[in-house]
Amino acid sequence: MRGAKSAKWVAIAAVVALGATACGGGGDDGSSGKGKGNGVVSVEIGEPQNGLVPSNTYETEGGQVINALFTGLTKLDADNKVVNAMAQSVETKDNKVWTIKLKSGYTFHNGEKVTAQSFIDAWNYGANQTNAQQTNPLFSHIQGYSDLNPGEGKKPKTDKMSGLKAVGDDTLQITLNGAFSAFPSQLSFTAFVPLPKAFFKDPKGFGEAPIGNGPFKMKGTFKHNEEIDVTKYDKYPDASKIEAKGVNFKIYSNLDTAYKDLVAGNLDVQLVIPNSGLPTYHKDLPGRYIDEADSGVGYIGFPIKYNKAFQNADLRKAISMSIDRKTIASKIFLGARTPADDFISPIIDGYRKGACGDACTLNPAKAKELYKASGGLPGNTLEIGYNADGDHKAWIEAVANQIQQNLGIKVTAKPFEQFQTILNDLDAKKYQGAFRMAWNMDYPDMENYLRPIFSKEAITNGSNYSGYVNEDFEKLLVKGDQAATHEDAVKQYQQADDVLLKDLPYIPVYFYTLNTGFSDKIKSMKIAGHNILWDSVKLS
């Protein structure tokens, strides 16, 4: 029995060791009392992609948290209009040199005063290629940006952009490369917030416990894949307008699960109700939902750059006219989308209802005619690529069926495993078909729906995957940039938009709508640019 006995001991020891590690490392505290009425609002987010560094956050999950922790120079109000936040005034004569006066009274959560230099240091860090920040390209309008981005394998000679100057503690002077009328709007993006001195000592550590200048401050550190807790910062100048005592950002990997938590009352806000909840959310959450237009646009794009067949605008128009957008929006997306009728989202100043006109209206007879006249596609076949990792299969297949039926050609939907695999194939000029594409704004200005997707520079430096080039369009963009007033800029950008509507490098298919649900702990709330407006959140 000797063997058996020692075997028993080894077995027991191993089981104990396994058990001990299981119990030792868990970081969950069972006693974080989050009952109703303590003023803490829980909000669903996905795991932020990176540490919570504003200039390295280019997605909406981390953006939510940054928005609660930081206040920038400008912000969006409930109507998606750009208004001053930390800026007292924003002035310019030529859209190139901007003078911004700061409001006083703002401090970082560690007590440090927010000065013009806090902004300059933060932007210089964000724009420097050695720091490899995701939002780096957003700084490209500022003079001296190219010095910080000399290119692959080269080291920047300086770490400061020449266009940034602090005139005293409370005045910021910014010189851009050229006129850019949308600049104040761009400043509302979370990448442009200030950073305290502590950040530069340890950027990585800062990402786990950021020190902001916003209405909420961190409570503890970023608990990855679990939660991020923030509490109200009492020294925030507008603290009296904020009812929530804190926010508990709960991290979910599965939106359906989050929705169940919302219905069960364990979660207070879910910004995007998942498809599984769409048929029932009005009933599940009586009076506790928001349905409003969102900033996203869904398109179908064409590799115009190298596929000759797609270079005929009439052919693209024919394809566009054979799509029944209403059915897609109401049947496939259950009303969570609306038919697109412009390249610009409806929440943006300058959007024109029905701007796309005929081209975005179902008309099989005319579509067929146009298709024939344009010479058609080789072999009368069309392929539409989409990434199978998102929720795109259903609508792309529906679109494929509609085009097939209405044009009488063979249309197939081709799944790619990730969007980047489509991009790689497009870059290698390997993929000949049409492809699914979408755009979500970085800042609420028409310009953001035009230049980053359709301009010449966006072929290498942006999202112009079709390789579309039109010199008239380029000129009109510059005119818009130089416009003296916002109204004038809108007019110029609309003319640029008209060029797109004629050329149809992409065909707009739907606008996203935001379907948000909240718990009975919240009386009312408003959302702008995918961020919760914390001063609008009223608790019941």
Add this chain to the structure above:
Amino acid sequence: MGRYVVRRMLQVIPVVIGVTFIIFCLVFALPGDPIQALAGDKRADPNIAAVLRAHYHLNEPLYQQYWHYISGVFTGDLGETYNGRAISEIVSERFPITLKLGLTSFGIEAVIGIVAGIFSALKKGKFIDNVVLISTLVLISIPVFVLGSVLQLEFGVKLKITPVAGIEKGWPQSYILPAVVLASTSMAYVARLVRASMTESVRADYVRTAIAKGLPTRRVIGVHALRNSLIPVVTFLGFDLGALMGGAIITERVFNMPGIGGQLAQSVYLRERPIVVGLVTLLVLIYLVANLLVDLMYAVLDPRIRYE
């Protein structure tokens, strides 16, 4: 005995090297660029992408990347993810959760499975046997995510007995329901296995002798019959301990538990070679340890089996 254990432990080294290399090759072979994946639908800025690629050695050939990785591992550095988090940190944060879930589930599966199997075998053809047979059939045929979603809806959303998701309430409240779901299929298999082998051993000569000797029924069933019947069950349980860790991927997703399952799925999606390799290697190690335990348990259960 000691020598046997040491030999088995040494086998781990070539297995780890082989497995990490194979996984590395597999993840490497997946199409898609990890740096572009960070940028989502937007195009990664070429300058920034170049800086990141150089930092993570992504421009180098496979064997060099593997070398960077494995030499790091031997100096205790598991590397970092493409968004700059230390992999050792992620593993120590998430692994305990999966382990807790897996062990809870293992306990449920072993206890309920064995007890149900014994009762079923002893009351063959009676009501209780039929209950076990039908319920195990049902459990085996329902996919885990369906069972998970249904139980979550009933117990979490409607009855509010258990939390819907997350691990806020800690062990055991937050773990019980997911563990039951995770254990369900294996529990059914264990019950059926025990039932089958118990049925055989209660008819065996030595059991008859034990009864004839006048031993109390509890001792006959518990020691004489059960001990022999457990050998195939232990084999299954040992194999299953590893499978539970892997199977947790689905359960963790349904119940939003931040264990390694979700991390593994996400990392494969983001083409994070080092972390996929690290996590899979960890799973392999668990399999190896579990199998060693099974072999040792044989000796405990049946002294005729020795390893000298």
